Amino acid sequence: MPxxxxxxxxALIAKYFAPLARSSPGSLGLLDDAALLEPxxxxxxxxxxxxxxxxxxxxxxxxxxxxxxKVLRYNLSDLAAMxxxxxxxxxxxAKPEQRSSQWVGAIAAGLAEDQDAFGISLIGGDTSAxxxxxxxxxxxxxxxxxxxxxxxxxxxxxxxxxVSGTVGDGALGxxxxxxxxxxxxxxxxxxxxxxxxxxxxxxxxxRALVGLATAAIDVSDGLVADLAHICQAxxxxxxxxxxxxxxxxxxxxxxxxxxxxxxxxxxxxDDYELLFxxxxxxxxxxxxxxxxxxxxxxxxxxxxxxAGVEIHGEDGKPLAIENQGYxxx
Ligand code: ADP
Ligand code: MG
Numbered sequence: 001m002p003x004x005x006x007x008x009x010x011a012l013i014a015k016y017f018a019p020l021a022r023s024s025p026g027s028l029g030l031l032d033d034a035a036l037l038e039p040x041x042x043x044x045x046x047x048x049x050x051x052x053x054x055x056x057x058x059x060x061x062x063x064x065x066x067x068x069x070k071v072l073r074y075n076l077s078d079l080a081a082m083x084x085x086x087x088x089x090x091x092x093x094a095k096p097e098q099r100s101s102q103w104v105g106a107i108a109a110g111l112a113e114d115q116d117a118f119g120i121s122l123i124g125g126d127t128s129a130x131x132x133x134x135x136x137x138x139x140x141x142x143x144x145x146x147x148x149x150x151x152x153x154x155x156x157x158x159x160x161x162x163v164s165g166t167v168g169d170g171a172l173g174x175x176x177x178x179x180x181x182x183x184x185x186x187x188x189x190x191x192x193x194x195x196x197x198x199x200x201x202x203x204x205x206x207r208a209l210v211g212l213a214t215a216a217i218d219v220s221d222g223l224v225a226d227l228a229h230i231c232q233a234x235x236x237x238x239x240x241x242x243x244x245x246x247x248x249x250x251x252x253x254x255x256x257x258x259x260x261x262x263x264x265x266x267x268x269x270d271d272y273e274l275l276f277x278x279x280x281x282x283x284x285x286x287x288x289x290x291x292x293x294x295x296x297x298x299x300x301x302x303x304x305x306x307a308g309v310e311i312h313g314e315d316g317k318p319l320a321i322e323n324q325g326y327x328x329x
Pocket of ligand 2: 126
């Protein structure tokens, strides 16, 4: 039982989560056993889940406002990679006893901000005490035209490989937060840390890619590892020209300053950009996408027969990549 000064589970849901569910009638105000959702005719529902465990994905001192937003954005990035539009999400939360209800309130406040930004609302979830670390998990529901979802498996030899935005900022942001990027200007560090803290799911771009891209993935494990996922699913290989990979000004500064190698940016995770493949005859339409998608798209390589990802350096020789990307196990 919680101390008497703290709201119980139901009061917590009513106070902090019910307001997040107000705009979705199917949530039934979070007062029933489950939520209701009417799928639109001709559409497929698209579902994804992501969780954050204290001590693995965040630490006790992380601002709670950011924890829920970050997990929601990971989920939205998965929807973007499928070409889907967000509809609603479910939230499960395990709260250690020493965490106050204000901590829950701060998580909800962060989520409220992102709900408005991304046009999504809460429709249900579960709340529990935790004898161990805090845990927050979000399941997102989106929709896409039936048969139109972007998948990893459609890449074909000669398709051109594109990536949105810039690559490597997430990995540099994490390095900076760990205090390992001292040489950079404070502005540059802030910019990189912000990219790590709050990924920008490329939802508009993902939807615009429906009918254009043969395969897509969001870059969470690292550019090389995620392109390898596309190659494996599609039964093809890929070659990337390292010099064409788009880098932000702070990332260029970090390389120029000898703080990080280009190959580390190509394998660093947490960028949440979209990596996608387009056949030759749709290139023009793809290059016009920047307007619809609100983010730059850059050609970085090509799909080929075979298997695996080759990275070519400026001298045309393959770049040695040791650690391909992040793995939990
Ligand atoms: P049960 O006992 O069946 O698990 P609960 O009492 O946990 O049901 O949930 C009651 C209602 O509150 C449900 O509609 C559920 O979706 C909602 N709910 C519980 N926790 C959350 C949460 N963290 N976020 C959103 N909705 C929640
Ligand atoms: Mg429950």
